Amino acid sequence: MTEKQTWSQRFESALHPAIARFNASISFDIELIEYDITGSQAHAKMLAHTGIISHAEGEALSTGLEQVRQEYRQGQFQPGIDAEDVHFAVEKRLTEIVGDVGKKLHTARSRNDQVGTDTRLYLRDQIQQIRQLLRGFQTVLVDIAEKNVETLIPGYTHLQRAQPVSLAHHLLAYFQMAQRDWERLEDVYSRVNISPLGCGALAGTTFPIDRHYAANLLHFDNVYDNSLDGVSDRDFAIEFLCAASIIMVHLSRLSEEVILWASEEFRFITLKDSCATGSSIMPQKKNPDVPELVRGKTGRVFGHLQAMLVIMKGLPLAYNKDLQEDKEGIFDSVNTVKGCLEAMTILLQEGLEFRHQRLATAVTEDFANATDVADYLAARGVPFREAYNIVGKVVKTSIAAGKLLKDLQIEEWQEIHPAFAADIYEAISPRQVVAARNSYGGTGFVQVRQAIVNARTRLNVN
Known part of the structure; x- marks a missing residue:
């Protein structure tokens, strides 16, 4: 029979069982257990360092906490709903191991600064893992680009054929997006890596703690300057969810292109069996499940960002129980982003092939060379605006005649304008159209090769 628990002598009876279940967070904040143990070890060492507890007590707490960690890793410690949250669960088990000295661990600390510390420790690790996954994603993009500098693909604006571009140039656009994601997470990390430990419930503590000592043990860059802000701030979580959402935007845009490219209408790529599924009723189909799932999962990350903003918008200082709702969104967003990055990296690396012959044909069957x-x-x-109008008329008449620009005879060109000569055909060939765009950042082959060199250099930056 579970013992009825009350918070303190202030309470005469335990929570109603249904309210206890409603109130509990152990089902999801168990994710923080090792971070809770690490933070608690630093807190215990700080208490001993400042003389609030003895060094022997500090050592006993740290050793006991390490035992809790090992028991959890080995599956021997699996707290249930009666523990309410991960913090109480760890403290309860610690006290069972080390005795009454375990009850001293919570000296000069509140669950408010404790959970804030745990969440930051967790997110700090996850940001670094996501950044490594981004590097893997970028590496695959560069590898494919390096093999396809002179592979041409139709470029689009408004989803209409616009101008041909190097396939490498197209893929490197996603490299640049991922680079901004990588850098953005570094910036977010700087605000995640600030310690609220020692802020107490909201007003600090009467004990002579050393917040900077504990922060240094946990490798935080700094501590919160205001205790009210320290326990109630979730800007770092909002920023992370925003960064995660932007990553998903980029993955979703690439996913949409892969889905289009794999369609019979485009036929730019072939999906390999390892990254596609079939239909339950139509045996001829091969479905682009990976990019479709990434595109779909993007919405749930957006939802977590919106939920976090709504949670925070009306909270008075300082801590409020509403903040318990931050964790599931953060955890799910972390797992979703990591999973999608991994899946898209595999898809690019081994799940699709570009149909080079189809691409070569595609860049010759439209008027994408009109600007040239x-x-x-x-x-x-000829003034450009005048030239623009001339070519517009040429395109119109060519369409009416069922011709492309490359099909016009030299006499037809010279009737349009005497400036045209035989070299017009080379000027409007797809390869020359791409090669000629040699301005910095353009799709010209010289520029693209240099962009690959620059990308490789960036990949070597940790």
Whole structure:
């Protein structure tokens, strides 16, 4: 029979069982157990360092906490709903191991600063793991780009054929997005890595603690300057969820392109069996499950960001129980981002093949070289806007005649404008159209090769 527990002598009876279940967070905050133990060990060492407890007591607490850690790792310690949360569960088990000295662990500490510390320790580790996954994703993008500098693919604006580009250039755009994600997480990390430990419930403590000593043990860069802010701040969580959402935006955009490219209408890629599934009724189908799931999971990360903003928008200082709702969204977003990065990296690396012959054909079957005709005239002294209008008329008449620009005879070109010469055909060939765009950051092959060199250099930065 479970013993009825009350908070203190202030309470005469225990919680109603249904309210106890409603109130409990152990089912999800168990994720923080090792971070809770690490934070508690630092707190115990600080208490001993400042003389609030003896060094022997501090050592006993630290050793006992390490035993709790090992028991959890070995599956021997699995707290249930009666523990309410991970913090009480660890403290209760610690007291069972070391006796009454375990009851001294919570001296000069509140669950409010404790949970804030645990969450930051957790998120700090997860940010570094996500950044490593981003590096893996970027590496695969560069590897594929390096093999496809001179592979051409139609470039689009408004989902309409616009201008041909290097496939490598297209993929490197996603490298740049991921680079910003990597850098953004580093910036978020700087605000995650601030310690609230020692802020107490909201007002600090009467004990002569050393917050900087504990923060240094936990490798925090700094401590919160205001105890009210320290226990109630979740800006770092909002920032992380925002960064996570932007990562998902980028993965979802790439997913959408992969889905389009795999369609019969585009046929730019072939999906391999290792990363696709079939239909339960249509035997001919091969479905792009990975990018579809990534695109779908993006919404749940967005939802967690919105939920966190709504949780925070009306909270008076300082801590409120509403903040218990921050963890599941953070945990799920971390797992979702990590899973999606891993899946998309595998998909790119071994789950699809570009259909080079189809791509080579695709860049020759439209008017994506029209701008180059206008540039051709402009380079020969025709004002660009005038050249633009001339080419617009040419495209219109060519469409009516069922021709592409490459199909026009030289006499037809010269009837349009005497500046046209035989070199117009080379100027509007897809390869030359791409190669000619040699401005910095453009799709010209020289620029793309240099961009790959630059990307490799960035990948070597930890």
